[in-house]
Amino acid sequence: MAGYAGTIGRLVDLLGRAAVLTDPAELDLHAWDALSHGRIHPAHPIVPVHPLCVCIPADTDEVQAVVRLANEVRVPLVPYGGGSGLMGAAASLTPGIVVDLRRMDAILEIDADSLTARVQAGAVLETVDAALRGSGLMLGHDPWTLPVATVGGTVSTDSLGYRGGKYDSMGRQVLGLEAVLPQGELCRTPAVSKRSTGLDLKHLFIGGEGCFGILTELTLRVFPVPETRSLHALRFDSFAAGFEAVCDLTRAGCRPILLDYGDETEDPDGPSILYLGFEGNAHLAAAEESVALDACLRRGAGELAGERAGRFWRERHSTARRFAANRSERRNRGRDGVHQDWVHVALPASQVLTFRREAIALAAARGVRFRESGLWTGPELFSLRLAKEGGDRARAELGDAVGALLERVHAYGGSVEYCHGVGVKLAPFMAREHGPSLELMRSLKRFLDPNGIMNPGKLGL
Numbered sequence: 438m439a440g441y442a443g444t445i446g447r448l449v450d451l452l453g454r455a456a457v458l459t460d461p462a463e464l465d466l467h468a469w470d471a472l473s474h475g476r477i478h479p480a481h482p483i484v485p486v487h488p489l490c491v492c493i494p495a496d497t498d499e500v501q502a503v504v505r506l507a508n509e510v511r512v513p514l515v516p517y518g519g520g521s522g523l524m525g526a527a528a529s530l531t532p533g534i535v536v537d538l539r540r541m542d543a544i545l546e547i548d549a550d551s552l553t554a555r556v557q558a559g560a561v562l563e564t565v566d567a568a569l570r571g572s573g574l575m576l577g578h579d580p581w582t583l584p585v586a587t588v589g590g591t592v593s594t595d596s597l598g599y600r601g602g603k604y605d606s607m608g609r610q611v612l613g614l615e616a617v618l619p620q621g622e623l624c625r626t627p628a629v630s631k632r633s634t635g636l637d638l639k640h641l642f643i644g645g646e647g648c649f650g651i652l653t654e655l656t657l658r659v660f661p662v663p664e665t666r667s668l669h670a671l672r673f674d675s676f677a678a679g680f681e682a683v684c685d686l687t688r689a690g691c692r693p694i695l696l697d698y699g700d701e702t703e704d705p706d707g708p709s710i711l712y713l714g715f716e717g718n719a720h721l722a723a724a725e726e727s728v729a730l731d732a733c734l735r736r737g738a739g740e741l742a743g744e745r746a747g748r749f750w751r752e753r754h755s756t757a758r759r760f761a762a763n764r765s766e767r768r769n770r771g772r773d774g775v776h777q778d779w780v781h782v783a784l785p786a787s788q789v790l791t792f793r794r795e796a797i798a799l800a801a802a803r804g805v806r807f808r809e810s811g812l813w814t815g816p817e818l819f820s821l822r823l824a825k826e827g828g829d830r831a832r833a834e835l836g837d838a839v840g841a842l843l844e845r846v847h848a849y850g851g852s853v854e855y856c857h858g859v860g861v862k863l864a865p866f867m868a869r870e871h872g873p874s875l876e877l878m879r880s881l882k883r884f885l886d887p888n889g890i891m892n893p894g895k896l897g898l
């Protein structure tokens with residue numbers, strides 16, 4: 438194995454001095470993502486290390502050259518997009534090479550007739566969306582992190598955003614892609630909406646968290662800028678009443694661009710608020726709005742007056758802007774003894790209310806605060822937030838409560854995470870999540886990446 442210094446020197450020969458960063462501040466920034474201290478169980482510490490260097494390739498050829506070198510000298514690679522992942526998927530666990538895709542941010546082609554856009558993987562979502570607006574188009578993926586997250590990162594976690602109720606997750610919008618495999622070869626899949634010609638290998642990379650290769654280029658489905666948008670805020674007396682309304686409007690075929698439902702206060706038996714929005718063709722959106730509001734009124738909803746829903750919509754990216762301005766604040770969250778963690782699970786709709794009741798009881802029995810719960814984009818995607826204050830013991834108790842809850846998810850026929858990926862944090866749950874199929878995934882990983890260089894330690898692989 439070449440010495441570390443030798444590897445950095447060879448990277449400089451390949452990419453040029455300016456594209457190989459070794460400044461400690463850059464190494465520190467790229468060692469970690471947005472996983473915060475308070476969400477890590479003290480008994481299962483996740484300890485980031487400084488990478489050897491951060492390289493910033495300019496094109497696919499340079500990515501291939503870096504991957505071939507890393508494979509030759511057996512140094513791990515960590516693909517890095519916006520670094521906004523919440524599970525430690527972009528964290529460096531052993532000293533390796535971080536491949537930051539930020540220079541590969543070109544919008545290569547917008548085809549307004551076919552409703553597609555071909556972009557490089559390092560493009561930030563907000564930049565892509567802004568370029569599309571010039572052609573009367575927009576992205577269908579609109580997470581909180583629109584201003585920070587990249588196309589490659591959001592495909593790699595199969596991220597979900599506000600418009601997911603209408604357009605689905607980021608992965609569903611990928612028509613075709615180009616990726617560099619762990620030994621340096623290229624994998625290209627054609628950009629078509631549907632094929633019946635064998636396995637579609639784009640699925641190696643959608644949700645793949647950089648473990649099967651580095652995405653370099655993607656062709657995405659994009660959408661016309663809507664003619665109209667309507668937003669509502671509705672209050673229900675109980676979580677169950679609003680939940681039933683969400684089930685009703687979903688069954689009726691409504692596809693809201695905003696469906697964000699949750700407890701109004703920390704009292705889980707108190708009222709809940711549903712933010713609901715529709716956009717698109719004026720006639721179609723008005724019809725959906727009318728059906729959905731009827732469903733809500735039939736379940737006893739009261740519409741909240743004023744600008745509440747409009748404010749909610751306008752401010753949906755502000756947390757991510759704060760994160761981008763001060764990354765260490767989020768990383769250090771919990772060091773002040775205020776620990777909180779989120780659970781975002783996918784369940785059969787019929788099991789959501791039972792699971793919620795079990796979660797409330799579990800939190801009470803373990804002395805953990807049940808701070809809020811809710812639905813996002815539809816009745817099957819359920820989230821809750823638990824909290825506990827104190828030292829490492831409290832952090833451990835919170836982690837145990839979250840772990841116990843996630844263990845129960847499979848008994849309900851669910852999945853332990855619906856949008857943030859696995860990273861390191863949820864890796865211990867993958868054996869239960871996938872059963873014997875995890876070994877199939879590991880075999881695939883060993884076949885493609887025999888030297889185990891591509892983002893090792895992630896996804897439970």
Ligand SMILES: Cc1cc2nc3c(=O)[nH]c(=O)nc-3n(C[C@H](O)[C@H](O)[C@H](O)COP(=O)(O)OP(=O)(O)OC[C@H]3O[C@@H](n4cnc5c(N)ncnc54)[C@H](O)[C@@H]3O)c2cc1C
Nearest residue numbers: 518519520521522526580581587589590591596597647652
């Ligand atoms: C305040 C806040 C709000 C958030 N809101 C949402 C939300 O609304 N919805 C949601 O789904 N998530 C949300 N997240 C999580 C995060 O934004 C997503 O996980 C996002 O998809 C990560 O994109 P990124 O570009 O930052 O990727 P990174 O964090 O850099 O990387 C994520 C994973 O993708 C891999 N990767 C990155 N680029 C590539 C590439 N080109 N090829 C192969 N692998 C690659 C990395 O190695 C890592 O495994 C939020 C996070 C924060 C901090």
